[in-house]
Amino acid sequence: MPLYEYTCRKCGHSFEALVSARATATAVECPTCESADLEQLISLPAQGKVTDGPATNCSGTGPPCGAPWCGRKG
Numbered sequence: 001m002p003l004y005e006y007t008c009r010k011c012g013h014s015f016e017a018l019v020s021a022r023a024t025a026t027a028v029e030c031p032t033c034e035s036a037d038l039e040q041l042i043s044l045p046a047q048g049k050v051t052d053g054p055a056t057n058c059s060g061t062g063p064p065c066g067a068p069w070c071g072r073k074g
Helices: none
Strands: 003-008 014-018 038-039
Touching: none
Parallel strands: none
Antiparallel strands: 003 014, 003 038
8 A cells, every 4th residue: 555645734734644546535534633635745755775885796897796696706
């Protein structure tokens, strides 16, 4: 289920809600005042995992990846 951000037009409360694909847009209500007069906010995608190590690949331009099938040695 996707997580959406909303702001209530009635009381101004901002909140997040998990919304089923089967649910309609009117199924979401403000948890503070129970109003259905909401504005759906545009959310940014979650940031991917960041690693501390160097980038590796099997093409020969970087350190060996370490995969058993790689065959490259450091």
